[in-house]
Structure formats: C-alpha cells, structure tokens
Amino acid sequence: MVFRFSEHALALQARIKAFIDDEIVPAVPAYDAEVDAARRAGSAFAVPPTIERLKAKARAAGLWNLFLPASEHGAGLTNLEYAPLCELMGRVPIAAEAFNCSAPDTGNMETLVRYASPAIQQRWLAPLLAGEIRSAFAMTEPEVASSDATNITASIVRDGEHYVLNGRKWYISGASDPRCQVLIFMGKSDPDHPERHRRQSMVVVPVATPGVTIVRDMGVFGYDDAPHGHAEVTFEDVRVPLDHMLLGEGRGFEIAQGRLGPGRIHHCMRLIGKAEMALELMCRRTLARTAFGRALAEQGVWRERIAESRMLIDQARLMVFQAAERMDSVGNKAAAGEIAMIKVIAPNMACRVIDWAIQAHGAAGVSQDTALAHAYASARTLRLADGPDEVHRNAIARLELARYRASQ
Known part of the structure; x- marks a missing residue:
C-alpha cells in the first residue's frame, strides 16, 4: 500500500516542523521553569505564560485546530493527512497544546461539533476552538473495571427539566487545569435497558456546577503532569438542563x-x-x-x-x-x-x-x-x-x- 499526501498536507508538515523547531523547542526551558516555579510556590496547577504565547503565535500562523476533519473550524485534513502532524507534535510534550490539538480537548471538540446543540456549541465549543478554555472527559471510575465501560456505575436520572448526576470518576485528564471549564460525563441513564450498550448516555457538565468537586490530583508514576493533571472528581446531585444531553438518552x-x-x-x-x-x-x-x-x-x-x-x-x-x-x-x-x-x-x-x-x-x-x-x-x-x-x-x-x- 502506498500512502500519498496532498501538497497541502505536505506543506503543513513542513510548517509544523519549522514552528516546532523555531518556536516550541527553544521555549521548553522557559515553560519547565514556569511550572517548577509554580510548584515551589505551592500552586503547580497554574497556567505557564509560555504556552499561551505559543498558542497565540500558532493561531496567528494558521496552525490551529488541525485535527478537525472537513469542517468550517479546522484544516479539513483526513485522518491519514493529520497523522504525520501528530507524530511531529509527539516529539515535544507541549507541542500539541500549542496548536490547540491536545487531548482530551480534541476528542471533546469533535464530539461537540457532531452531537451538541447549537446553544451548547456556542457556549462551550466556541471557546474551546479558540483555545480560551480547556475541557475533560469523565468516564473512568475507581470502583469498577473500566476496561468494560458497561460497568460504569455513575448515574444520570431525569428530574423534570434537569438531569441529576451522581458518581465518582478518576484519572480525568485535564480536570485539574485551571482553564478546564467543561466536562463530558458518561453515566447510566437506563440501567435496566435490555441492550447493555443502550444504558449509557453522555452529558455536558460545566465544572462550576454545584456538586462537582475536584477531590485530588492523581499521580502517574509519580508525575503530576501539571498544569494538565489527572484528577479524581465526584459528582453529587449535579443538576444540568435537559439540552446538555448529547445526541440522546442511551447513545453514550x-x-x-x-x-x-x-x-x-x-x-x-x-x-x-x-x-x-x-x-x-x-x-x-x-x-x-x-x-x-x-x-x-x-x-x-x-x-x-x-x-x-x-x-x-x-x-x-x-x-x-x-x-x-x-x-x-x-x-x-x-x-x-x-x-x-x-x-x-x-x-x-x-x-x-x-x-x-x-x-x-x-x-x-x-x-x-x-x-x-x-x-x-x-x-x-x-x-x-x-x-x-x-x-x-x-x-x-x-x-x-x-x-x-x-x-x-
């Protein structure tokens, strides 16, 4: 099989490589120093100014939201065309974020583009696309084997014009970041549905909603991955409007x-x-x-x-x-x-x-x-x-x- 890339895709590869070499690699020591200084000051989860400067430069250069496929918001690349750009970004830990192409935001933005209502897109997708906020995806739970996602025990119960969410999630990447303002929460909305893969739903949850609590930051082999982090989060009687449901009940x-x-x-x-x-x-x-x-x-x-x-x-x-x-x-x-x-x-x-x-x-x-x-x-x-x-x-x-x- 021969993999051929368009001139547009090849040009983006060259531009991404040049930006990483010329702008991002030289900025890594300053970024690391800012994280270390914040950690010594007792606030590791503070936004390093260097990453925001890099984001502004990348956006001005048109190297922004490259992960989105054919869309008014992205570069319109196929999965194959985008893959080499991911490889280039993977060489430097902060590169993906500089181009607004880092997880879990990429998956969340794709989800909101496809499944969210216009109102939710305006409220949450627009600032994510602009790199003004960050997001998290709340799925994994400590009490169950999350390798089988049908095990999840978090609940989504309709109550009038709201859904009420309860559950405990952990290793929720990005939830500790002070820029994280919205989560996508997966829970069981119909635990007795005869089809086990129709029991779960996904709901958009603003982090500031009462009942959402960041319990602690989880380490990964001793790394806190600040300022991104991987948090344990509890949801206690969290109420969100019905229009925060994505796609429909049972379609998680x-x-x-x-x-x-x-x-x-x-x-x-x-x-x-x-x-x-x-x-x-x-x-x-x-x-x-x-x-x-x-x-x-x-x-x-x-x-x-x-x-x-x-x-x-x-x-x-x-x-x-x-x-x-x-x-x-x-x-x-x-x-x-x-x-x-x-x-x-x-x-x-x-x-x-x-x-x-x-x-x-x-x-x-x-x-x-x-x-x-x-x-x-x-x-x-x-x-x-x-x-x-x-x-x-x-x-x-x-x-x-x-x-x-x-x-x-």
Missing part, C-alpha cells in the same frame, strides 16, 4: 466509538514521535559515550537495539497509516480491527524503544535531565488509556476468528 456508546477512533490514531502517532525522539537521543548518546575502550555505538548490543528500534518504529508508523487510511475510506466501524491493532502495537513499541534509550543514558535516563523518564511514563500509561491491551487483543482475536466461523 455510539458517541464513544465515534470519539475514540480518531483519538487512538492521534495517541499512536504522538507515541511514534516520542519513540523517534528517544531513538535520536539513544544514537547521540551511544556515539558520545565510551565504555570498555569503545564507543557504545560500536558495541553489538547497542547496534542491535538501534536497528531494532528503527524497524519497530517504521512498522508501527505504517500500521497507523493503514488504520488511518481505512478509517478515511470505509469508516471507523469497518476499521475497528486496524484501530485495535495499532492501539496495542504503538504503546508497546514506544515503551521498548524509550526503555532502551533510558538504558543507554544510565542514571541520566531516569533523571529529570532528559525527557525519557516522563516519556516512558506517558507511553506506559497509554497501554491502559482508551482501553487496555487485553481488551484490544480480545477484539482483534474475535474479528480474526469470525472469518473462519463464517466459512464453517
């Missing part, structure tokens, strides 16, 4: 499938960017360091790891391109197998390559002096987020077996 799973497909492409390509960054650091380190009288790069074990890394990265990229092309040509549902495969392949590949890069750096690899430790934590987390490896492998096997059952 339908929304989730439409939301998660593109998001998995984005996650996987950003992971490929992280792996490319790690491989570059590994190569530079092994060329510069000597052990037992030879440069590390001249020793067989490191040549093998470098070669294996290149093969793993390129294999993963081609698989993600194939999944993106399938989504563009036949739709998310028909591409379910390819999407499931890349969601297993990309995080495992990134974990392996980043781990080898850490090993090449010795103690420095696990320190704050390189980006590798945080990159590993992020990659390892994505073997859980958006469905754990085991769920995706089960789906892949089920699809494969179905081919043979049909012929028996």
Whole structure:
C-alpha cells in the first residue's frame, strides 16, 4: 500500500516542523521553569505564560485546530493527512497544546461539533476552538473495571427539566487545569435497558456546577503532569438542563466509538514521535559515550537495539497509516480491527524503544535531565488509556476468528 499526501498536507508538515523547531523547542526551558516555579510556590496547577504565547503565535500562523476533519473550524485534513502532524507534535510534550490539538480537548471538540446543540456549541465549543478554555472527559471510575465501560456505575436520572448526576470518576485528564471549564460525563441513564450498550448516555457538565468537586490530583508514576493533571472528581446531585444531553438518552456508546477512533490514531502517532525522539537521543548518546575502550555505538548490543528500534518504529508508523487510511475510506466501524491493532502495537513499541534509550543514558535516563523518564511514563500509561491491551487483543482475536466461523 502506498500512502500519498496532498501538497497541502505536505506543506503543513513542513510548517509544523519549522514552528516546532523555531518556536516550541527553544521555549521548553522557559515553560519547565514556569511550572517548577509554580510548584515551589505551592500552586503547580497554574497556567505557564509560555504556552499561551505559543498558542497565540500558532493561531496567528494558521496552525490551529488541525485535527478537525472537513469542517468550517479546522484544516479539513483526513485522518491519514493529520497523522504525520501528530507524530511531529509527539516529539515535544507541549507541542500539541500549542496548536490547540491536545487531548482530551480534541476528542471533546469533535464530539461537540457532531452531537451538541447549537446553544451548547456556542457556549462551550466556541471557546474551546479558540483555545480560551480547556475541557475533560469523565468516564473512568475507581470502583469498577473500566476496561468494560458497561460497568460504569455513575448515574444520570431525569428530574423534570434537569438531569441529576451522581458518581465518582478518576484519572480525568485535564480536570485539574485551571482553564478546564467543561466536562463530558458518561453515566447510566437506563440501567435496566435490555441492550447493555443502550444504558449509557453522555452529558455536558460545566465544572462550576454545584456538586462537582475536584477531590485530588492523581499521580502517574509519580508525575503530576501539571498544569494538565489527572484528577479524581465526584459528582453529587449535579443538576444540568435537559439540552446538555448529547445526541440522546442511551447513545453514550455510539458517541464513544465515534470519539475514540480518531483519538487512538492521534495517541499512536504522538507515541511514534516520542519513540523517534528517544531513538535520536539513544544514537547521540551511544556515539558520545565510551565504555570498555569503545564507543557504545560500536558495541553489538547497542547496534542491535538501534536497528531494532528503527524497524519497530517504521512498522508501527505504517500500521497507523493503514488504520488511518481505512478509517478515511470505509469508516471507523469497518476499521475497528486496524484501530485495535495499532492501539496495542504503538504503546508497546514506544515503551521498548524509550526503555532502551533510558538504558543507554544510565542514571541520566531516569533523571529529570532528559525527557525519557516522563516519556516512558506517558507511553506506559497509554497501554491502559482508551482501553487496555487485553481488551484490544480480545477484539482483534474475535474479528480474526469470525472469518473462519463464517466459512464453517
């Protein structure tokens, strides 16, 4: 299969790369210093001025909301055309946000574009598209195995002209950010529906609504990921108007499938960017360091790891391109197998390559002096987020077996 990109898409790749090299990479030390200063002052979850300056520059340059497909709001790129841009952004942790292309806002904006009422779009989508606020997606719960989303226990009960929400959610990415003003909440609106995938609904919830409480910030391998964060949030008798329901009662799973497909492409390509960054650091380190009288790069074990890394990265990229092309040509549902495969392949590949890069750096690899430790934590987390490896492998096997059952 040959993957061809339009002149418009190629031009955007060049512009994104130049902006990252010229504007974002030089700004990373200032951004990190601002986060560290805020943390020392006892307020880690403060907005670093550097990211807002970068956002303003990117928007002025027309490098904004590139994730949205054919739409008045975005660049009109296909999933395949957007994928390489995600890879470029994945090389630098703050790059995606600078272009207003970071999760969970991307998935939430796509959801609001597709399913929200005009009034909700005006109130919440417009400022998200402008990068003025941020959002979160409240689905995962601590009391149940959220790998099976039908397990969720949070409730959505109609009461007159309102829905009343109750539940406890955690690892709600972005909820700790002071700019986070709106959540999309998934809960059970019809727990006794005979179809288990029609029991859930999604509702738009302003963070300032009484009963919404940020309980604590959750760590990820010890990282607080400030100022973004991953919070535990409780919802106690939270009342929202009926028009805050997305698409309709019982259609939460339908929304989730439409939301998660593109998001998995984005996650996987950003992971490929992280792996490319790690491989570059590994190569530079092994060329510069000597052990037992030879440069590390001249020793067989490191040549093998470098070669294996290149093969793993390129294999993963081609698989993600194939999944993106399938989504563009036949739709998310028909591409379910390819999407499931890349969601297993990309995080495992990134974990392996980043781990080898850490090993090449010795103690420095696990320190704050390189980006590798945080990159590993992020990659390892994505073997859980958006469905754990085991769920995706089960789906892949089920699809494969179905081919043979049909012929028996």
